[in-house]
Amino acid sequence: MAVPKEVFLKIFEDKKLLFRTLQDLKDEEFQDFKWHLPPDCMPNGFSAIPVCKLENADRRETVDLMVKTYWKNTIEVATTTLKAINQNDLVYKLRNALSGATGAPSWYFGDGAQATTPALDPSPGTSEDPATVHSAQKTSGELSAKGMKYIPAPPSTMSTSAELSETAYKCQRELKSNLQKKFQCVFEGIGKAGNLTLLNQVYTELYITEGGTGEVDYQHEVRQMETAFMKPDRPETAIRAGDIFKASPGRDELVRTVMTKGVAGIGKTVLTQKFNLDWAEYKTNQDIQFTFPFTFRELNVLKEKKYSLVELVHHFFTETKAAGICSFKEFQVLFIFDGLDECRLPLDFHNNEILTDVRESTSVDVLLTNLISGTLLPSARLWITTRPAAANQIPPDCVGMVTEVKGFTDPQKEEYFRKRFRDEEQASRLISHIKTSRNIHLMCHIPVFCWITATVLENVLKTGEGGELPKTLTAMYIHFLVVQAKLKNAKYDGGAETDPHWSPESRKMIESLAKLAFEQLQKGNLIFYESDLTECGIDITAASVYSGVFTQIFREESELYQDKVFSFVHLTVQEFLAALHVHLTFINSGVNLMEREKKSRWSKLFRKKPRWTQFYQRAVDKALQSPNGHLDLFLRFLLGLSLPTNQSLLRGLLIQTGSSSQTNLVTVQYIKDKISEHLSPDRSINLFHCLNELNDSSIVEETQQSLRSGCLRNVQLSPAQWSALVIILLSPEKHLGPY
Incomplete structure (x- = not known):
């Protein structure tokens, strides 16, 4: 036939x-x-x-x-x-x-x-066998460990109304279309300025691991990063972002709530954007029927408002309101909450009222605690991102799985720079240069720092200014600041590239931003609202001007109701500007902002000591006294600003120079004396980094010489200091140079 x-x-x-x-x-x-x-x-x-x-x-x-x-x-x-x-x-x-x-x-x-209906696929792990469906229906929505895990409801529990299903189907299509428009482009390193870049073209995969706890980590984030790529105590399980909510071997139940940790600038937000874009483009996670991405910055401005969960979704995602969707229990829904560390809501899980009705209005804080704990809409999945220090705001029994974004591996760093620099020879030169500095190579695990480094090195190679390529963190950030001043001068002031880039106006702006950076850093604030700016003497109009001019340093994000949120492009930029403020204040007024106590008449006894020597020694002491190392990077920047070579790069911003070479020698010796004391390994490591910022590598050189001679008996270091040196000497560089 x-x-x-x-x-x-x-x-x-x-x-x-x-x-x-x-x-x-x-x-x-x-x-x-x-x-x-x-x-x-x-x-x-x-x-x-x-x-x-x-x-x-x-x-x-x-x-x-x-x-x-x-x-x-x-x-x-x-x-x-x-x-x-x-x-x-x-x-x-x-x-x-x-x-x-x-x-x-x-x-x-x-x-x-x-x-017969446009209902979506069964969730992974469910079956269409009637007996299995019947069993699943009985357990659907039931939670264990306060909502930590759940078996998703099978498709048979969804509405069978053809009209409602068709409406939901159309709503989903419109939501995906709008999310595509929202997330298809990114601004690398900056908020709302610069050229649009397609996310799919520039996105470089990040190294993400599964496992760990949601406990708080009080260490400085750079210190966390310095240990992140050391050999772990136990084997790590790498996981792709798109697979976070998929069933995996050894995990019988699907996880309801995932917490993803990562230091500032490591790529958490871009990760959620890529997840949303892939979902909206029908590439991954199509068992999820509706994805609703929120940021805590958006939710902060609703602190005094009252919403039901349905009203909150309608407010942010108007497609759902237009479709008349007033319940989500029949759908597989994912809520994404990005930036828990920026949350200014109480999140009182112990004392907040219990809420189970998605249509009942209450504060956003109560909505979140009930949604996260699983008492409200237990069938929903949640993805929360946070910096490690804020992880404990969510009770551990409300989190089903913890993942950690560890940034770029060494091959991923190279991939990033080769995407950024199309010229193969130029890209190879920059990659080789980055490998010669342990500090810079290590920091390039952070995608935002890769962007800063690329911005600086691109400018240095283009203009031929500044001599050799920067090898220390302080030099890198000074170059970055100078690049932004040049852009401001050319774009807004109509100046030429050869004109002085530190005009009185630019200098005033940077000084104001540096003051804001220092005062907010002391409070632990990384995002600033109008009240924060007012406390620092900056009105909202001036802040908008600053963000419009220095777009790659300070950014403005307009949220709902036209409320404005400001932040520095990265924590390390804020720390650098904070150190610059302390340095400028001491130059201009003699006031040491690192000293809280008032000077007494007995301070006259210390007049024999040079002012700058005491200034740096006090900063070293303060950093060592910090229980969590939150002043570690700040100290590196502050000491780096003492070098005449770095000060010359800031000529025009610094009206007068600071410390002398003799002061630096005294400071170096003071740090060496501290290293000889019995400090913890992480403190020793940071002091070695401080010596690097002061261009002193004598201890490393002495140790290398002893290693070559086969005799280490004359090198007097404690076990802790040896641990620090081993970490530095085993860094993956062909040429150690500055460690």
Whole structure:
């Protein structure tokens, strides 16, 4: 019997489509796919392909075998098998391609069959078997450990109303379209200025690990980062952002709440943006039916407002209000809350009222605590990002899994710079230079610092100014500040590149921002509202001007109701400007901001000491007294600003110079004396970094010489100091140079 032409053409197209689908599977996933093809997974009594034929079959041969065996039902069998191995994203993609639609999926099941309603796929791990569904229905929404994990409701619990389902389907399409527009472009390093860059073109994968706890880490974030890539105590499990909510080996239940930790600038926000974009573009996590991304910055300005959960979603995502969706329990919903460390809501999990009705109005704080604890909308999934120091704001029993963004690995750093610099020779030169400085190479684990470094090195190579490429953190940040002053001078003042870049106006702006940086750093604030600016003597209008001029240093983000939020582009930029403020204040007025106590008449006894010597020694002491090392990087910048070479780069901003070379020698010796005391390894490490900022590597050189001579007995270091030196000497540089 002849095969009708239209059937033959359809099978031919299905065959090509299935082959492309199998190409999206990794090798081990493809083996799983073949393993699930025998009878256990076959619907409607389809016969199985003999194992001996599948065992060594590649993708093309497997497709041929499937078409020969299942004929018109090949796609139905493939869909069932993909679902059996939790490849729902590929199921979704396959159906979408079959429908020929540009943005919406088709619910095609094989030979012309259509689903009766546009309900979305079952969640991973659920079954369409009636007995399994019945069992799942009884446990749907039940939580263990205060909402830590849950079994998602199966599709049969969703509304069967064709009209409601169609409305929800259209709402989902509109939400995805709007999220695509919102997240498809990024501003690298800055908020709302500069050239638009497509996220998919510049995005570089980050190293993310699964495991750990939600406990607070009080260490300075640079110190955390310095230990992040050391050999861990136990094997780490790397995880892709798109796989966070997928079932994995050893995890029978899906996780309800994921907390992702990471230091400032490590890429947490961009990570959530990429997740949202991939979902909106029908690439990943299509078992999630609605994704609602929030930032705590947005929620902070609603502190005094009252909403129900439905009203809050309607307020931020008007598509849901237009669709008349007033309940979310029948959908698989993901809430993303980015920036817990910026939250200014109390989040009182112990004393807040209990709330279970999504339509009941209350404060945003109460909404969040009940949503996170699982008493409100327990079927929802949550993803919370935070810096480590704020992780303990969420009770541990409300978190199902903790992941940590550790930034770029060494190969990822190189990938970033090769994307940034298309000239292969230039990119290789910059990568080689970065490897010669342990400080800079280490800091480049942070994506924002990679951007700062690229900005500086690009300018140095372009203009030929500033001599050799900067090798210390202080020199790098001074160059960065100078680059921004040049941009401001050329763009807003109409000046030429050769004109002095520190005009009185620019100097005043930077001095005001430096004061803000220091005063807010003392309070632990990294984002600033109008009240914070007023306390520092900056009105809201001036702040907007600053953010518009120095766009790559200070940024403004207009939130709801036109309330404005400001921040520095990165914590280290704030710390550098804070150190600059302390330095400028001491130069101009003789006031040491590191001394809180008032000077007594007995201070006359110390007049024999040079002012600058006492200034730096007090700063070293203050940093060592800090229980969590929060002044470590600040101290590096402050000491680095004492070098005449660095001060010359700031000529025009610094009206008069500061310390002398003799002062620096005294400071170096003071630090060496401190290292000889019995300090903890992390304190010793930071003091070595401080010596590096002062261009002193004598201890390292002495140790290297002793190592080469085979004699270490004359080097007097405690075990803690040896630990610090070992870490420094084993840094992955071909040329140690400044460590």
